[in-house]
Amino acid sequence: MPLDPDYLLGLPPIETRHELTARDTILYALGVGVGQEAPTDPDELQFVYEEGLRALPTMAAVLAYPGFWAQEPKYRLTWQQILHGEQSIEIHRPLPVAGRLVGTTTIDAVYDKGPGKGALLLASRRIFAEGVGEPLATVRQTSFLRGDGGFGGDSDGAPKPHATPDRPPDRVLEVRTRIDQALLYRLSGDYNPLHVDPKVAAAGGFQVPILHGLATYGIVGRALLRLDGPSRPETVRRLDVRFSSPVYPGDRLELDVWREGAHRLAFRARVPERGLTVLQNGLMEVSP
Secondary structure, three states: OOOOHHHHHOOOOEEEEEEEOHHHHHHHHHHOOOOOOOOOOHHHHOOOOOOOOOOOHHHHHHOOOOOOHHHOHHHOOOHHHEEEEEEEEEEOOOOOOOEEEEEEEEEEEEEEEEOOOEEEEEEEEEEEEOOOOOOOEEEEEEEEEOOOOOOOOOOOOOOOOOOOOOOOOOEEEEEEOOOOHHHHHHHHOOOOHHHOOHHHHHHOOOOOOOOOHHHHHHHHHHHHHOOOOOOOHHHEEEEEEEEOOOOOOOOEEEEEEEEOOOOEEEEEEEEHHHOEEEEEEEEEEEOO
16 A cells, blocks of 8 residues: 555654653663773763763653554554664753653654655654653654655655765764674664564565664764763754664774864764765754
């Protein structure tokens, strides 16, 4: 059955309640590589030790997460062919390390790339502390529906990603992933079997399960956070990225970083051993 954009856009928001614990906050940090190289570094311990525990800004991506909702039959999507296309978070207030949270997820737009070319689905989630009217964060996600193009919808209008500078990077960082990274990261709530089940990965066209895009996002966000010294998670206001190629657990990344003024960084990530750019159009905004 072809994708029905009017049906999707007319669905009510998905409301998700999340009882966040300090254990969840620590588990997320471990899932994006905190402590794997310097477990006693105070700058690492602040994200994994309950004494003075702080939340990584990229944890917003998993707070009040509705799960892999696209797998449910009522959405009529070819879920085995879905890839995470783009991710953005805006932090409005410092993230808590524990507490009761509420998320409201809406489908905002659907764009048709044409028969055999797939479609784009844009969704957003606002995250609130229970009983508080102002959001903690807004999370936006673009999904590439590889198996659902050609339904006759609009092809133009999708937001343009941040342009990558056309000059040599100001810094190049090495970032490593673990061979078991996906097994650990999925415990933060993304149980899409594409990242653990070889049969599902093969059905999606991959030789082995791939790393969650949001795991790579968190790993890179962590590296950027400590680019100029001790991490200051309270300064992060925005982090955008486009996922251009899959990352496999165990890949070594090279992170190219450009400074665009005092409060903005552009970035991309490459896997040099495979000659691929895996993250591009990256943008990080921080407060003074």
